[in-house]
Amino acid sequence: MLQALRDTLPANRWIRLVLLAIVLGVIFTPWLFDGTRALDTAARLSIFVVLAASYDLLLGFTGVVSFAHALFFGIGAYAVAIAFDHFAPGFGVLLVAIVAGLGVSLLVAFIMGLVSLRVKTIFYAMITLAVASAATVLVSQLYHLTGGEDGLTYRIPKVLTPAFKLLDDKVFGVRVNGKLMNFYLVVFSSIVLFLIMVRIVASPFGRVLKALRENDFRAQAIGYNTLAYRTTATLLSAAFATLAGVLMALWLRYTGPESVLSLDIMIDVLLMVVIGGMGTLYGAIIGATVLMLAQSYLQGLMGNAQDVIGGVPILSELMAPDRWLLWLGLLFIASVYFFPQGVVGRFSGPAPKEATT
Amino acid sequence: MTTRVEPIQATGGEPVKQHRAWWHRPDAQAAVLVPALALLALPLTGDFSAWLTLTLAGLAMGMMLFIMTSGFTLVFGLMDVLNFGHGAFISLGAFFGFTVLAGLESWRLVDSLWLNLLAFGLAAVAAMIACGLLSWAFERVLVRRVYGNHLMQILITMGGLIVAEQLIYVFWGGEDWPMLKPAAFQGGLQWGDLVFEKYRLLAVVLGLVLFAALMAVFKWTRLGLLIRAGVENREMVESFGYNVRRLFVLVFMAGSALAAMGGVMWGLYDEVITAHLGQSIMITVFIVAIIGGLGSIEGCFIAALMVGLLSNYVGFLAPKLALVSTIGLLVVVLMWRPQGLVPATQGGQ
Incomplete structure (x- = not known):
């Protein structure tokens, strides 16, 4: 695992520092930032990192x-959502829901891949x-x-709701309740999922995927069954996306078409991956952070700018x-043009090679 | 079916010119599907006047889809460019048309067919010119640098679509705007028991005229000949010394202008426009283009009519399945003909 990390981490020291800062910032959010909004942003951020990284597995x-x-x-x-809506919420039901969700996702991904990956x-x-x-x-x-x-x-x-109290006292000024448990469940699951993806990318399998991206025809000529590899990548990425969805449902306690299914979410994920850097996996962390911060805080900044500009129509x-x-x-x-490898790709390692299809 | 054995010519002779009956041609086979679909729906809907209304609505929708898709599919066929930004021009066209129509409010409301038509025509022409010029810039700034790389094309034009949509919000605001039809096209024509909505008739007529005009351009003009040849084999046309890029820019602008016209017509049909309009129609445009065979005008026309008819019939019979049905059609067609109804490389000839 450590070897995988060493192989895949961006070479640039500053990028590494930024990544470390983001990860630590998310983990210690309850202590570093006040209010539920920061907690919500951090949880969503970690979920979107998984989603964007799983998309990167496919796109990048x-x-x-x-x-x-x-x-x-x-x-x-x-x-x-459907499982908790119909049955009493419990971890057994959650497990069944995860298995069912994975099954449906893999089936859909497989059928879609079968029909159209050949073309x-x-x-x-x-x-x-x-x-x-x-x-x-x-x-x-x-x-x-x-x-x-x-x-x-x-x-x-109930263990994951604010009503549940684990300790009566505060720990360094933070109430240890179910909400916090839920937060850490989401964050640590995300980290584990991300590390699994890192492991996949560093494996021989991941190398073949990169070969497919760089030169599909050559990979085929060497003797790899490109269709099988591409289908497997599709299935893996669908599975990780499904698990990210599970985390989202747990965190939000609400599931609706706008929050998990709409094209807007898809576009957000696309922006995260491309701005962060395609084919780097770590770009997902930076891209997701940029987008989440923009969503939450750029608006305020732009509001101020608007006040300064005032009446210019x-x-x-x-x-x-x-x-x-x-x-x-x-x-x-601009990212697609000037640094197709994104923030991470631009500032680390040798000059990025153009991805060709 | 029995297999026929063609007599084999001696080598070195004239190549055998194949005489094929019209029912062997892929485009004719596909074209038969349109009336077949309409007739199949007749017993299912049960009621003749309802069926007629649905068919007219379906044809009108199909014609508008054709207007919007034709440019997209040609741009793909000619230069292998997948333009997600096409949807931006549909939205922009609708909004330009809306602005012009709002300026001609008195002509739109006056009780005169010709002034109504003039207002509609001016709105459509203004939208087409504006979008044609904008698409020239779009091609220069965004598309030109990513020829031959599909991944980059999809990403870049998607970015263009996002920015264009946001710019519509900037210039026109975020509300849904009501876009009202000219007075002469509101309501319907009564003929015995049957009612025809006037605007749908207008859409069908316009669509037919446009299809005929496009076909005429492709069959009888040098420009059309070059475009068709370019779709079939670009390198060959280039090697004859024609500047395919310049041709392509022309087609790109014309395609975007058509998208704008489709946007105006769609906006008047729905009577409401939003910045999201283009993005949501784009999905249907893709489906039509794939069903028809990317790059083929005849296929695009047939596919647009089929999709229009099918979604109206299904919308009437089982409203929940309207969009799903077009995907079903897509899957069935691709299983029958993986390259679409009328594969472009054969030109439907």
Whole structure:
């Protein structure tokens, strides 16, 4: 494991420092930052790191563009939501839900891969987009099962709710209750999942994936069954996305189409991976942090800028807090052009090679 | 079916010119599916007047889809560029058209068919010109640098789509805007028991005219000939000394202008426009383009009509399955013809 970390960590010292700071910052959030909003941001951040990293496994390492990644995220979240909605919340039910969610995800990913992975990147991109949007419509139509547009609100095991008190005293000024347990469940599960992905990427299997990305034809000529490898990568990435969805459902205690399934989530994940750096895995951490901070805090900053600019008509509209996605979109385009390997790829190791398809 | 053995010509002779009956042509086979689908739906809907309404609605929707998809599929066929930003031009077109129509409010409301048509026409033309020019910039700034790399194309044009959508919010605000039809096209025409919505008739007529015009351009003009040849084999056209890139920019601009026109028509059809419009239609555009065969105009026309009809029938029979049904159609078609209904490399000829 340590060897895998050593092999894959970005070479640049500053990037390493930033990564370390982010990880420590998330782990010690309850002590470092006040308020539930910071806790919520940190938990979402760790979940999105897993989601983005699993997407990177597909996009960055295999060169396959999928727009159905949020679908697997949604399947995981809805599996937990539906299970807790119908049965008494408990860890046995959770386990069944995870297994069921994984099963459905893998089946969907397998069928989609079977139909379209043989054909070119573009077909896969378009078909996954169509399937994902059909699934979104389906979820909002199957009202009885999924709660439709309103989504599901449900109870989670009592151990993970604020009502549960583990210790009566505060530990360095932080109340140790179920909420904190839930937070650490999410954060440490995310870290474990991320480390598993690091291990996968550092393995011989991961090397073959990189070979596929760099030169599909050559890999095939050497004798690798490219279709099998690509399908396996799709399945793995779907599985990790599903588990991220499970964590999201546990943390939010609410699951709805907007929060786990929509195209907006998909676009967010795409932005995270590309801005952070495709094919680096660690880029997911940086990309997710940039996006979460932008979502939470860039808006405030832009609000201030708007106040300063004041009455200038269009400029002040450009700076409106709701337009944060505009600036991230521009950053996204710049990233694709000027550093296709993203923040992490740009500042570490040898000059990045262009990914070719 | 029995297999026919073709007489083998002696080598060195003239190549055998194949005479094929029309029912052997892939485009004719596919075209038969459209009336077949409509007739199949007749007993299912049960009621003739409901069926007629649905068919007209389906045809109108299909024509609008065709207008929007034709540019996308040609851009792909000619330059192998997958343009996710196409949806941005649909939205932008709708918003430009909306602005022009709002400026011509008195013409839109006046009780005169010609002034109504003029207002509609001016809105559509203004939207097309504006989007055509914008797409020129889009091609120069974004698409030009990523030819031949699908991964980058998808990412870059997706970024373009995000930014364009946000810019619509900046210039037009985040609300849903009502986009009202010209007075002459509101309501329906009564003919015995049957009611035809006027706007749908307009959409069908416009779509047919456009299809005929496009086909005429492709069959009888030098430009159309070059475009078709470019879709079939770009290197060959280039080696004859034609500048395919310049041709492509032209097609790109024309395609975006068509997208804008489709956006205006769709906005008037739905009577409400949002910045999200293009992004959500884009999904259907992809499906139509794949079903038709990427790069094929005939296939695109047939596929658009099929998707339009199917989603209206299914929307009537089982509303929950409307979008799922088009995916089903996609899967069935791809199993039958993996390259789409009318594979572009054969040109449907």
